[in-house]
Amino acid sequence: MSDSFTTRVLNVASGSRERVVDLTRECEAFLREAAADRDGLLNLFVPHATAGIAIIETGAGSDDDLLAALHTLLPADDRWQHRHGSPGHGRDHVLPAIVPPHATLPVVAGRMELGTWQSVCLVDTNISKDNRQVRLSFLG
Template sequence: MPDAFTTRILHITTGTDETVTDLTHACETFLQESAAGRDGLLNVFVPHATAGIAVIETGAGSDDDLLAALRTLLPADNRWLHRHGTPGHGRDHVLPALVPPHATLPVIAGRLELGTWQSVCLVDTNISNTHRDVRLSFYG
């Protein structure tokens, strides 16, 4: 019988632009290897103070709309008290309050139970940190 708890760390290169990175395929691959057809929960966690996890539609402009909305809500200017790094970097530290650093998702019969247009995404507005770790954990 497979372990009731399995975890893996993904190493993601996000580059020097604000980005929404689709992790759905990596989550599905992890579940194929660890869930073995069981029901359970997938936890997706990014252990960084300036990134988050979102469940959104991608590829039809929603990912760009999310980044545009975040630019409106969290402008990259000098209003932020947290001022190290690139100009406006303080906003990146506020991001996880709006896009949390985690998501817990249902797994049914070893498959991620998402809606038709939903994807699991890493949201990263910190252009100074080009590498992120994302922990996938299955409990079932």
């Protein structure tokens, strides 16, 4: 049985362009308060139909590589049945099937168990939506 469940919503300004937004520092700050050196699980959830959470290296070009790969897999053109919004917006609604809207990470002694180059990121390809919410929940 867990001793605690704590949750917080981050408001993320993702802007009007496709982005990979590193949330690692925000997750660490949340865990400093919520986990207090305990073991548990950190869950992130994006309550949006056109964004996801990825664990990926950032800053060395991998974030741009991810966006390029998504362009290859999900071109922003008129092939999509879902046709409201900006041109090619239907692909944004397929994104969560590839980059899921959630991630759960182990927390040991109050810290995420990430690999050396791993970061927790919001992936947002919807250029029509410039603000996102990410729910952080700690169970420990």
